[in-house]
Amino acid sequence: MTKVRDIIELFEQWVPTGYAESWDNVGLQIGNLNNQVTKVMTTLDVTEQIADEAIEKKADFILAHHPLLFQGVKQIEENDFKGKVIHKLIKHDISVYAAHTNLDIVNGGVNDLLADLLQIKNRELLVPSFTEKLYKFAAYVPQTHTESFIEAIGQAGAGHIGNYSHCTFRTAGTGAFKPLEGTNPYIGEQGKLEQVEEDRVETIVKEIQLNHIIETAKKAHPYEEMAYDILPMKNSGEVLGLGRIGEIEEERNLADYAEHVKKVFQLPFVRFVGDPYKVVRRVAVLGGSGKGYIEDAIRHGADVYITGDLTFHEALDAKEQGIGLIDPGHHIEQVMKVGVKEFFENNISKLPNKIEVISSEISTEPFQWK
Structure with missing residues (x-):
């Protein structure tokens, strides 16, 4: 089952929230990270018409460019124009996520x-x-799991240099450890010194992705406790703007x-x-x-x-x-509807279950001409 958190984790590998301007309000605005997602709808804005379209088309996740909630909300009154939209979305279990200045800045945005x-x-x-900060991430992995470990962290975004992905360097060696009382070691026994043929796997990671890469690495690593190093690098990262x-x-x-x-x-x-x-x-x-x-x-x-x-x-x-x-006009930013839709369609295999992705067919252009 694909959940809201899966959609967000995949999308933020391309468009991290950390790329947004400090005054902006991006990320999940309505919904629950554990809600199931079967259909995503992309849109420039979130209006009552857009909410109705999502309900009609049975979309349970809206990805918008302009945040529905931008300034502080002190009350949600159903008779208020914005409160009415919020009530409608919550009532129909539709999650809303905004990617604004971070989607402006990112490559391909x-x-x-x-x-x-x-x-x-x-x-x-x-x-x-700004210029991205870079870190070297190095983990010690039993050689039986090196390939799957590299694939997991590469899919999560580690090791991107220019137009190359999965860039790593490995050094073979022997790891030693003694499991103590209360442990449940993948290899070895409590109280006995164990030696294992391991690889030191090194890769480059953007600061914005560091926590995600570490969590992915821990899930891909077989040990209870993953030994790893994080080293700041003097290399200049990519300039964004x-x-x-x-x-x-x-x-x-x-x-x-x-x-x-x-x-x-x-x-x-x-x-x-x-x-x-x-x-x-x-x-x-x-x-x-x-x-x-x-x-x-x-x-x-x-x-x-x-x-x-x-x-x-x-x-x-x-x-x-x-x-x-x-x-x-401002409305030409609607190009994001197709761009974001194509991103999900090209990366749909990375989600736990296949979902449908559609673009809103409603124009939110407020101006008319005579």
């Missing part, structure tokens, strides 16, 4: 999905946020490129700022509300910056500085 649709090449981070910037294959003028963006995201219109005939080669994109990062786009040499929720003064200043802006 919202900003990469947007850049994929726009066919932006040679990508760089627009706003580097918001937004992406790169080049498009064929240059266009700004007006034509704005039309292209409109078609890519299937929008009724987009707003743009700048000289319509400005040549566009280098493009920056940041999903959601990115008006605070216009200077970063300028500093990285962007000809145009694509983001939502632009206001008059930011647009005017950008025009004076010569950078083009395209505002397709």
Whole structure:
């Protein structure tokens, strides 16, 4: 039986909650870790319509980009618009999980999905946020279990270097121990010194995954007490951040490129700022509300910056500085619905039981046009 905790553990191997900004509210928001999951529905937002859709389609786990519970909740009143949604979800045993800025930052997340649709090449981070800390994890494993141990920790995310996974180094040796009173040794007897042919298995682990890797290792290790070392490393980990910037294959003028963006995201219109005939080669994109990062786009040499929720003064200043802006709205982040669905479909074999994954068919775009 696949439980809520299994869905979360799998998803957080890709999108750890520790990647989220400090002001954000991500993770499990409604539900029980031990509840059974048979169908996951991905959505940008959680509204009453979305809750009704989940009920109708018998989805028991909603994975949303925008948190349903963002600020502190002092009361849950069923007549309140948000309280009504919460009551409905709880009544139908539907768990809700949010992945917000952590899904923006992670490789393959919202900003990469947007850049994929726009066919932006040679990508760089627009706003580097932090560098991952790395640790060396070394465990002493009886040689009869070395292969299964390496496979378990590799599947959990240990040993990733560039485009390689399951990277380890092993050294053969002899382990010695004496089980004392009250122990139940896998090998040996109480009161007798035991010697076992073991391998020291070393691998590299991201700080964000360290606790998960240790717990996985303990489950895969046959001994009552696993002997292991954790050593901080001076090696630089991966740099993560918001937004992406790169080049498009064929240059266009700004007006034509704005039309292209409109078609890519299937929008009724987009707003743009700048000289319509400005040549566009280098493009920056940041999903959601990115008006605070216009200077970063300028500093990285962007000809145009694509983001939502632009206001008059930011647009005017950008025009004076010569950078083009395209505002397709906040709702283009809905690309995560398909991206997250594909992640689960590609990793479904890692769950205890097969589940169904669907994307919400309801648009939560609040704006209308005439």
